[in-house]
Each structure stands twice: as structure tokens, then as C-alpha cells.
Amino acid sequence: MTDLCVICSTSVVNTVRSVLQEHKLNDPDRRLKFLKADGLVAVPVKCTVSKDILLEILQQNHDLGSCINNIEIRHENLPKSKKLSVKSPHTVMIDRLKSLVIDSGHNWTDKLHEDIPSHWERHGDLVLIPDTTFTLTVWKSIGDKVWENVVESLGCKRLACKSKISIDGYRTPQVYMLYGDNGLVEHVDNGIRYTYDITKCMFSMGNITEKLRVANMCCRDEIVVDLYAGIGYFTLPYLVHSGVKHLHACEWNQNAVEALQKNLELNGVTDRCTLHAGDNRQVCPRGIADRVNLGLIPSSREGWPVACAALKPDTGGILHVHYNVNTKLRTGNQNKNESFEPADVFRHEAKSHHGISDSVLNTANCIDDSSTDRITNNTKHCVCSKVKDHKVAQFKVCEYCESRDCDSKMVHLHDVNADNSGDTDYLMSNKDCDTNIKQTYKDSKCHNVEISKWYPWAQTTSKEIREILYEVHHSEWTTRILHIEHVKSYAPYVDHVVLDLECRPCCYKVS
Ligand SMILES: C[S@@+](CC[C@H](N)C(=O)[O-])C[C@H]1O[C@@H](n2cnc3c(N)ncnc32)[C@H](O)[C@@H]1O
Numbered sequence: 001m002t003d004l005c006v007i008c009s010t011s012v013v014n015t016v017r018s019v020l021q022e023h024k025l026n027d028p029d030r031r032l033k034f035l036k037a038d039g040l041v042a043v044p045v046k047c048t049v050s051k052d053i054l055l056e057i058l059q060q061n062h063d064l065g066s067c068i069n070n071i072e073i074r075h076e077n078l079p080k081s082k083k084l085s086v087k088s089p090h091t092v093m094i095d096r097l098k099s100l101v102i103d104s105g106h107n108w109t110d111k112l113h114e115d116i117p118s119h120w121e122r123h124g125d126l127v128l129i130p131d132t133t134f135t136l137t138v139w140k141s142i143g144d145k146v147w148e149n150v151v152e153s154l155g156c157k158r159l160a161c162k163s164k165i166s167i168d169g170y171r172t173p174q175v176y177m178l179y180g181d182n183g184l185v186e187h188v189d190n191g192i193r194y195t196y197d198i199t200k201c202m203f204s205m206g207n208i209t210e211k212l213r214v215a216n217m218c219c220r221d222e223i224v225v226d227l228y229a230g231i232g233y234f235t236l237p238y239l240v241h242s243g244v245k246h247l248h249a250c251e252w253n254q255n256a257v258e259a260l261q262k263n264l265e266l267n268g269v270t271d272r273c274t275l276h277a278g279d280n281r282q283v284c285p286r287g288i289a290d291r292v293n294l295g296l297i298p299s300s301r302e303g304w305p306v307a308c309a310a311l312k313p314d315t316g317g318i319l320h321v322h323y324n325v326n327t328k329l330r331t332g333n334q335n336k337n338e339s340f341e342p343a344d345v346f347r348h349e350a351k352s353h354h355g356i357s358d359s360v361l362n363t364a365n366c367i368d369d370s371s372t373d374r375i376t377n378n379t380k381h382c383v384c385s386k387v388k389d390h391k392v393a394q395f396k397v398c399e400y401c402e403s404r405d406c407d408s409k410m411v412h413l414h415d416v417n418a419d420n421s422g423d424t425d426y427l428m429s430n431k432d433c434d435t436n437i438k439q440t441y442k443d444s445k446c447h448n449v450e451i452s453k454w455y456p457w458a459q460t461t462s463k464e465i466r467e468i469l470y471e472v473h474h475s476e477w478t479t480r481i482l483h484i485e486h487v488k489s490y491a492p493y494v495d496h497v498v499l500d501l502e503c504r505p506c507c508y509k510v511s
Pocket of ligand 1: 202207227228229230231232233250252253278279281295296
């Protein structure tokens with residue numbers, strides 16, 4: 001089928017195009033065509049208009065002057081626009097596989113179409129496709145030609161298939177090769193080189209934000225332990241970017257140990273890293289660390305006693321605890337799984353951690369669930385909530401309240417004059433602790449509400465780790481939640497988070 005176009009000289013092409021655009025008659029799916037024989041240009045027009053009306057529209061434009069007499073409207077074959085002529089790899093793959101299926105004597109069906117991957121991971125010249133694709137028997141009956149076509153469509157050389165990472169302790173990736181003879185890949189990320197065999201070691205693309213956060217930490221002069229080093233996913237950013245003095249990497253998967261060894265060499269940091277091959281519960285050094293990374297999900301709980309024992313007994317340090325937190329509140333009724341609301345968290349927090357009774361919580365317009373929007377853990381362990389009538393309920397506890405049953409818990413109700421600055425001033429006083437702090441919180445509602453989803457877990461973990469510290473070091477320790485980092489959403493209502501927990505022996509004095 002030919003396309004409707006305006007044939008005009010090159011001197012008026014732009015005028016013709018702007019008239020067409022003004023009347024929304026330009027055809028974006030076709031390109032201009034130079035008609036070499038007569039030195040004219042064919043400008044594409046949408047076929048929604050008749051020749052006569054189009055001519056009338058052009059005649060009304062005075063800029064065309066006498067040139068209008070040389071304009072012709074007729075049908076020509078025009079090339080497709082670039083946008084239409086460049087096909088996505090996905091479309092190319094479907095077109096090629098469709099021809100292959102038909103040429104092999106099978107019928108093309110919607111089911112086959114849906115069985116082709118629409119997303120994949122690229123690792124250099126190797127592409128990983130999910131194992132939920134190419135499940136139909138037709139593909140098997142055609143054989144390797146399917147993979148050849150996929151590889152050519154995606155512009156890669158090797159193809160592998162990935163199912164969910166196994167839940168064995170080794171986090172062995174369930175990846176197998178479909179096309180190509182080995183799974184060796186290389187990544188360069190934030191200036192760090194990683195090589196590994198994709199069929200033997202895991203590499204999580206989803207942890208990128210945490211890896212960048214680690215790279216930006218300042219760990220100068222610190223001794224760091226990475227309890228689950230893998231191929232060096234966090235070990236290398238610590239060594240290359242955050243300036244650690246020395247890092248102890250524990251890893252029990254021999255394939256990962258070999259890859260890590262190679263990656264340390266590739267990045268020139270071998271001399272600042274000691275590799276402890278084996279189960280961290282046996283091989284991790286004790287009493288030497290300023291910081292311990294516990295990068296294992298769904299839970300790093302088994303490593304908590306190891307991490308506590310690794311901390312320096314005199315000064316303690318910081319733990320980075322990875323965990324998949326379930327943000328659904330479990331109730332007695334199995335069918336009624338409510339999600340955490342900030343107000344629920346606030347009540348839970350106030351009651352279970354600060355011993356504030358229901359009767360106090362229910363007094364004097366105390367908590368207005370609909371407006372409770374602040375669950376804040378600042379350096380002084382204070383939890384606040386907005387209440388009705390511009391009042392604020394403050395549950396002020398002393399710095400060590402988390403670890404001790406402290407008498408200094410108080411409930412204050414202060415009038416707050418809302419100024420329109422977007423900030424609210426909370427005056428906190430605690431005579432028992434002899435502190436007077438005037439703290440301004442930015443009104444970052446979303447952030448606080450987000451944090452509140454993970455806060456109960458962080459509080460419980462903080463308490464549990466404090467108990468482990470007591471058992472391991474035979475002395476009282478304090479723990480303080482410094483930060484909760486959301487790495488990614490792992491599944492509905494399951495978030496991969498990292499808790500930064502400061503752990504200090506009670507005798508520790510900040511110099
Ligand atoms: C999730 S991978 C993490 C690697 C890296 N932290 C990351 O996020 O890419 C966990 C690693 O911990 C190792 N691992 C699990 N339990 C271990 C243990 N008890 N001792 C030593 N290594 C362990 C596994 O072999 C695996 O390589």
C-alpha cells in the first residue's frame with residue numbers, strides 16, 4: 001500500500017511540515033523521501049484526510065506563496081520511520097522463533113509466544129533467562145536451533161538459565177548453561193572487578209544500593225569482618241573504597257573462596273585481607289573487629305553470636321545485620337494478617353519497650369491513630385507521636401533505656417505551636433538523666449512511616465544481640481540502632497533490610 005504525501009520542492013519542505021504538524025496531519029510512522037528524478041521531496045501525511053481538504057489547508061498558508069502551484073498531493077511508497085524500523089531484541093527474538101517453529105512443522109500459538117522471556121540478566125556476553133520460560137515441549141523437539149536464535153536475537157554469545165537461588169547454606173545458584181561451554185563472567189562495578197563462575201557462585205544484582213553504601217562508609221583504621229564474603233560482594237567495596245585497615249573474610253563455599261582470592265588479586269588488595277575458608281562459626285577470629293558485616297538473607301541470625309564474639313571486647317563496634325523482615329503483623333487469628341500501621345508500632349513500642357500502660361496511652365486525647373506519624377529513633381532513643389489538638393505525647397527515656405529497666409521513663413504532653421515552617425519542635429526534658437535536648441525533626445513523614453515498618457524487628461534484634469553480647473563477653477553491653485537501610489523488596493510484605501547496630505561495652509567511654 002502506498003502512502004499519501006505532499007510532493008514539494010526542498011525550499012518549502014519545512015513550511016509544509018509545520019502546516020501538517022499544526023493540523024496534526026503529519027505521519028510519524030513514515031520518513032521523508034527525496035525523489036531524485038525530479039529533485040522534489042515527498043512529505044508523509046496521515047491518511048485520515050482527503051486530497052482536496054489537504055490542498056485547501058496548504059493553500060490557506062501564505063508562507064508558501066506561489067510555490068503552492070508546484071505542490072502535488074499523491075501516493076508514494078515511503079520508508080518506515082527509524083522508530084518503527086528498529087526492532088527491540090524481544091521482538092526480534094519472537095519473530096525469529098516464530099519462523100523457526102513454523103519452518104519446523106509446528107503451529108505458532110499464543111502459549112508459545114508467552115513462553116518466550118520478556119526480561120533477562122546480561123553478564124557481559126552471557127545472558128541469563130528465567131527457568132519459567134521455554135517450558136513447552138515444542139522447544140525441546142526443535143533442539144539447539146532455539147538457543148542459536150535466542151543468542152543471535154539478544155546479541156550475546158552464551159545463554160544460561162536461572163532458577164531461584166537454592167536455600168542450601170552455600171546459596172548455590174541454580175544456574176545451568178543452555179548454550180556455550182562455560183559460565184565464567186566478569187563484572188566491573190564502581191571501579192571494582194569481579195570474576196566468578198555464574199553456575200557455581202551467586203551474584204546479587206539487587207544489592208547494588210547496599211554495596212554503594214558500604215563503598216561510601218568511612219572505615220579508616222578499622223578492622224572489619226565479613227562473615228559471609230561470597231565472591232567479595234561487600235568485602236571488595238570495604239577494601240577498595242572505604243579505607244579499612246584490614247578485613248577478615250569468612251566463606252565456606254570453595255568455589256566462592258577461589259573466586260574471592262582471584263578478585264582480591266584483580267583489585268590489588270590481597271595484602272589487606274585474610275581469607276578464612278570454612279564455617280564462620282569455627283574459623284572467624286574473636287575480639288578483633290570494629291565492624292562486622294552479616295550479609296546473609298533470609299536471615300543472618302546464626303552468625304549473631306559469631307559477630308558478637310568478633311567485636312573488640314574493650315571498645316565494641318558496629319554490626320550490619322541483613323534480614324528479610326516480614327512487615328505483616330501476626331495476630332492470633334491466622335486469617336487476619338494485618339499490616340503494621342505506624343500507630344500500632346508506636347503503641348507496641350511504648351508498651352513493650354518503655355513500659356507505658358494502656359491507661360496512660362488512652363488518656364487525654366493521647367494518641368490519635370489517624371495522625372500518628374512519627375516513630376523516630378534518634379541518638380537519645382526517643383519515640384514521639386503527634387497527638388490530637390497540636391499536642392505531642394513524648395516518651396522520653398534515657399540513653400541506656402534499651403538495655404536497662406530505667407526509672408527515667410516519663411510521659412510529657414506539651415503544647416506545640418505549629419509554625420508553618422514544616423518543622424516541628426519537640427522539647428524533651430528528662431531530669432533523671434539530667435539532659436535537656438531541644439531537637440528539631442524535619443517533617444519527613446514518608447521516611448518515618450517506612451522506618452516504622454521495620455522498627456519492631458530492629459528493636460527485638462537489638463535486644464537479642466545485647467543478650468548474646470552479655471553471654472559472649474560476660475559483661476553488660478549497650479546496643480543502639482543507628483540506621484535501618486532498605487535494600488530491596490524481596491517479596492510482597494518481605495523487605496530485605498540492613499540494621500546498623502552500634503554495640504558497646506558499658507564501660508566504654510567515647511574519647
Ligand atoms: C548471600 S551470599 C552473600 C555473599 C555476599 N555477602 C553477597 O551479598 O553477595 C552468602 C555467602 O555466605 C556463605 N555462607 C553461608 N553460611 C556460611 C557460614 N556459616 N560460614 C561461612 N560462609 C557461609 C555462602 O557460601 C555464600 O557464599
